[in-house]
Amino acid sequence: MPKTVERVAVLDRTKEPGASGEPLLLDVQSALYDAETRPLVIGGRYGLGSKDVTPDQILGVYSHLTSSKPKSRFTIGIIDDVTHLSIPSVGSKDLTNKQTFQCKFFGFGSDGTVGANKAAIKIIGDHTDLNVQGYFSYDSKKSGGLTISHLRFGENRIRSAYLISEPNFVSCSSASYVTQYDLLKGLKPGGTFLLNTVWNEDKLERHLPAQMKRNLAEKNIQFYTINAIKIAANAGLGRRMNTVMQTAFFKLTSILPFEEAFQALKDSAVRTYGKKDMRLAEKNIRAMDDTLAHLKKIEIPSSWKNSEIENVPQDADKPAYVSRILEPVNRLEGDSLSVGALIENGMVDGSYPQGTAAYEKRGIALEVPEWVSDNCTMCNECAFVCPHAAIRPVLVNEAEKEAAPAGFITREMRGKDGLGYRIQVSPLDCTGCNLCAHACPAKDKALVMKPFEEMEEKEADNWSYAVTVTPKPNPGKKETLPGSQFEQPLLEFSGACAGCGETPYVKLLTQLFGDRMMIANATGCSSIWGASAPATPYTVNQDGHGPAWANSLLEDNAEYGFGMHLANKTLREALAHEVDVVLEQNEVSENLHVALSNWRDGMHESEGTRERAEDLQLALLAEMDGHAELEALYAKRDLFLKRSQWMIGGDGWAYDIGFGGIDHVLASGEDVNMLVMDNEVYSNTGGQSSKATPMSALAKFASSGKRMGKKDLGFMAMSYGNVYVAQVAMGANKKQLMKAFLEAEKFDGPSLIIAYTPCITHGISAGMKTMLTETDLAVSCGYWNLYRYNPDLIEKGKNPMVMDFKNQISTSSMTF
Template identity: 25%
Template structure:
């Protein structure tokens, strides 16, 4: 079958333009039930790509982030960590910026346009020093995608370039005007995007456009950030047209396919909880038959899809040698079905099916370590990482894409309602999980040597050769108890004076045992 014939068959299967205009239009207008006939795309379980870009969340939260442009350094943290593709950046050459600014007649709008930009050391001074045309770095907020989680403000931190304001203080039209300017600006020229500065990947229109926002994920959802970052890193190197996804049923499939809204612009399919790895193997084999060996295939799943009911299929995939990447969205709980315990849950963690009480102090089983189990399969690339460590995350994804065989990346994902933390705390909690040995960073690359010590790298973790890192504020060890103290799922383990109970101390001992095992495997003990 020719490529042209394949494209025609796909068009006959789903008219994407008609889907966006007619079907999404009716849903947005609230008239779908009355105006739409029986829908063939529903029967076929098809949704056009990128339709979630047409979804408007501006009514959800009372507050929205506002840029204090003079404080912005162009670090890209806010763009990277936003789970909803609601805050994006562009670098505009100085001459183009001045032309655009001069073309705006209204003084207030001119001031607003200029207020999105700053001369940063990264994109202005460094470029000018090398003899290039310096660029103005701009940050823009899409009011239709922002849910008001304030994650961007949290990760901006001491830069203080973002703060939250009530939407009615400036009015939504003010933000819509700013977003219109973003859309009208040219894409960031390649010369401002450094392949050595991995966070720059989100400046690439192709990379950032793989996940358009508008998904129904919770405010501040850690999973959505992981998906955005994985797709951006893959598209930046290999191109958007060379990506496919197979997703196990879970949160990621629910918020990404709430009909008729699809945040992906790459092809993806949904399988049952237990079948993502098996389905991905079949897709890979068919792609290879078609000569599509260069395409990057990712299987997605959470605790159920990869740790539990889908674990057998995952193990079989890893033993197959097939070139399939697996992204495990590790929330340590069954987030989608109401917060039940999984084998990835921590010892002592309170969740549904592991209630804390007199008879049982929460979960009484040790956590399953999927990364270590995956490493014991022959010739499998494995990484354990978090979105709060973007360089480590991006290197892990790029390594998985380069590796000619199975690859597994386990990502720590904050689940705000089930972990009992604030909507803006996804990155903060992920960092703390690493600092307290709750979730160590690691990369296992079979190409690095014959021994495990050569293959395993624990770089990125604090105090590599020590049991615990030290809290610079107190001079005391940072332990799992310090992590647990910040999350609602462990709150019942502390007495009124803040002292941990024995089960939490047991969990701390287990996390230390796990860390020491990793140190030993990596040749650090």
């Protein structure tokens, strides 16, 4: 080290509570302790919580080193207004050479934007002498979330931080983003903005935010639109519009002579798709040709410079957490939140307010179902299968009918005089997966898919009204398919993929047991859609009751949930002892004595547990004043309810990494429940083979076909003899699914339910809208067996194994 060095800043990407400094800092201090020259050594933290480190933060460190009294410990990249250890950034975030062309692409997860941009980098790298750089960031949603591609091209060597803050070109693949994100932030004057939209000039005038209009006009932005979805659909590509947007990018940027780029794009399509199916390559080429005819330049009116930015009044009913934490984070402004703001809004212990996903309103669907009331059979199957709880049956009384919006059409509810029935969809929460329309059993469909813009205008107010009507007693039986859907789903509007096969199962669980559920969730897809920070889709009912949810690792989730169960069991056993003491003293009224006795006799029974708990609370309230033992019982009223303990996860957890823990918990004989959502691969990490992957299947780590057969998890669990085991498939037999859930929860012992779960990683050719059909095919061809193994039947002298699919195999395995 040069002798002229007077001050040294050491940056650690870690935080070591209790230590005098972080590891690298302490090592450097120790190394320099006996040095001839002993410079001042200070230590800072950076990049915690996966925060990106930008050039202005590093410049801030140098600036801080030159201050008169630098802090001995500091942090960069955050605003710490509590301990005041953060230091400010200095200068520009973008030190990129001015000759380098920079591009940002705001994509829609699974629309092919990221893949197209990787292909664009390769094309430009192969056909020019330009240096190229690409970086891709993603939000915490599944397919359908936000992706941002950062691309740079230039003659000089690119040594820039990956994130682009001053692009020359911005592309947006979803018109819904214009109100959610500041798409034009940093776009250079004279730059280019490409928007995929169905809007014409009149609708652009109406829908574009005022701030965006002003930026477009003041910066003289070259504004282009294209209806990429329509072009892709006409070419037979469905929603994958990447080819269209990629072609438009090359046309507008001139990084390559367009004719050369156009031919390279077509050659790339043949190489990429031709090996699988030449028809797919031809569809992409058709979309490229169609792009050129539909790319439209928008002449920006001079009046846009004077667009008035309205101050939107704050919704008084909106929780502070939503407006101060959730909305800024979802706008990609989370880095601007201070430590103080996090503390003020309760983000100190890893817990999140429930029901916050209901405020996100992403509006990502292309089409939304419209209810045709005359065709409806009131079966509620549409609500049953909806992965996002975005379509529901609604019951209204006469007064609510009269107060409803004009388009709020209802039908008379069968058997319930005076109640109106309606199927209501939330356009802004629907993902457009089409499952509800496919599931509708009516000969003339009661649900017809219509364009999002049309349905938002027609149904947004209806949904807002529907969620305000008073809850009605269930007109049917909660244990039946139609009746279950009159129960509020306590899992709603998750970030799961459109057509997800997992969430319908968990949503149904919350409708049956959600007011008393405790969920231990194994890391995987269900932890992503179940807790996409800062929102959670798990919510509460009108009484404030809902699932308690926590996430653990693949290797120990069963033990984690087992610990929850044992802790609750221990507390309730102690409470039971206190109840026994009060009953033995026999100094309470007959009413309270009955309530205590009923609770004590049924404390381990699920059926009626809510009623017994509420009866006991009321009886205690009536006579506990001045009675220490009764007051102590009332203070523990949260324990009156029998909890329904569930461990939930995928096949990577159950068949592979967490199998040892699952086996241990099943062998314990304790009253816990497990739901395994079996999609037969590690879907959350890209489709790697698991022990649930069937023989000969192609998957990552099994590219030539898996050589070993699938583990029979159900058979292994049945070998204990005292475990309830079921295999279910929603699309094949919904009634059997209901029976399995109800029997498993009622069973006094461990239960294991294995649910067949089609996934987007399977690459189903017809798309996830056929998820239910795919499930039915798996059963009808004999691949997936439906059964229930109930040890309780042995005591009744019956065969514990019930095969629920007894029909002759009706589908060939090749069709499946």
